[in-house]
Amino acid sequence: MFGTTKFRHLVGAAAAALAVSASAAFAYPDGPVNYIIPFNAGGESDVTARYQQPYFKELTGQDLIVQYLPGAGGAQAWSGLNGYNGDGMTIMGTNLPHIILQPMLQDPGYQTDDITNVYMFHFTPDALLVRNESPYQTVQDVIDAAKENPGSIIAGGTGTNSANHVANQLFMNETGVETTYIPYSGTGATESGLLGGEVDVLWGYTTVAARQADSVRMLAVATEERHPLFPDVPTFKELGINMVGGAYRGIAVPSSTPEDIRQQLSDLIGKINENPEFRARMEADGYALIDVPYQEMDDFMAERKAAYEKVAEQLNSHN
Structure with missing residues (x-):
């Protein structure tokens, strides 16, 4: 039989081994990680990055430092992604349909396949919004005004060939x-544009309506069913307009990043997405969480690329 002292030593050794094993699972990162957002502060990409920060610190013991590199609807940042060191210490937010549509329709300085996505973690449904004092009470009011004077309705959105641009095109x-x-440089800028009267309507997301509350009115949402936060707002499909869509957001790394770091980062973001507090906070703000880890990314991107090809043709015909 083991003596009490020997048993305690064995238990202690086992516990130490488990601790080492647990820390080894997240040996990355070994210092603060720079998280580049390709848009201005205040938009969904920024807000969700800020939400991720404390959970990243909790899991790794390291800071997640949010930085901004806006320009060209995100293309300025994405075109430079592979110029960063692939040590996992610089990561970048990515957006769909942006990183698929931009290379399809123009030369943004990168190709879709240049972007190494490791996780897609949320989705925001498109929504048509107006200022609370707007004369447009319904989507039909907007349609009637636009038909009466073609081109007179000014619609704001984030960048060209973005989810908002796609929504506007599909609506037309x-x-x-x-x-x-x-086109504006980011969601935060579009909100200022709407509230300041620069545009008549805004192609935004359910998150904008949640954030702006009584300052804006959401006329319709591009979901299959009504959004639980906005049970009184109809879907476009209810109104006979076949629109279901929005923006996906994820995280990418430079192409020189080793496979093991790509996988560890993917696992980290997945663990953050699993956190009940994080999920509750995101959902209360109108986000819909999704989980597309690194190992499933190729199939996911191929599926989205096929879905956007027809939209790309439509956008191109109106540009």
């Missing part, structure tokens, strides 16, 4: 109206 295709689309 579905309803036969013509709007004038004004």
Whole structure:
């Protein structure tokens, strides 16, 4: 039989081994990680990065430092992604459909396949919004005004060939109206544009309506069913407009990043997504969480690329 002292030594050794094993699972990172957001502060990409920060610190003991590199609808940052050191200490937010549509329709300085996505972690449904004092009470009001004077309705959104731009194009295709689309550098800027009266309507997301509360009115949402935070807001499909879509957001690394670091980062973001507090906070703000880890990314991207090809043709025909 083991003596009490020997048993305690064995238990202690086993506990130490478990601790080493647990820490080894997240040996990366070994210092603060720079998290580059390709848009201005205040948009969904920034907000969710800020939400991720404390959980990243809790899991790794390291800081997640959010930085901004806006320009060209995100292309300025994405075109430079592979110029960073692939040691995992610099990561970057990515957005769909941006990183698929931009290379399809222009030369943004990168190709979709240049972007090494390791995780897609949330989705925000498209929504059509107006200022609370706007004369437009319904989507039909917007359609009627646009038909009466084609091009007179000024619609704001984030960048060209973005989820917002896609939504505006689909809306025009579905309803036969013509709007004038004004691209902004990020969601935060679009909100200021709407509230400041620079645009008549805004292609935003459910998150904008949640954040702005009584300052804006959401006319419709591009989901299959009504959003639980906004049970009184109809879907476009209810109104006879076949629109279901929005923006996906994830995290990418430079292409020189080793496979093991890609996988560890993917696992980290997955663990953050699993956290009940994080999930509750995201969902209360109108986000819909998704989980596409690194090992499933190729299939996911191929599926989205196929879905956006038709939209790309439509956008191109109106550019």
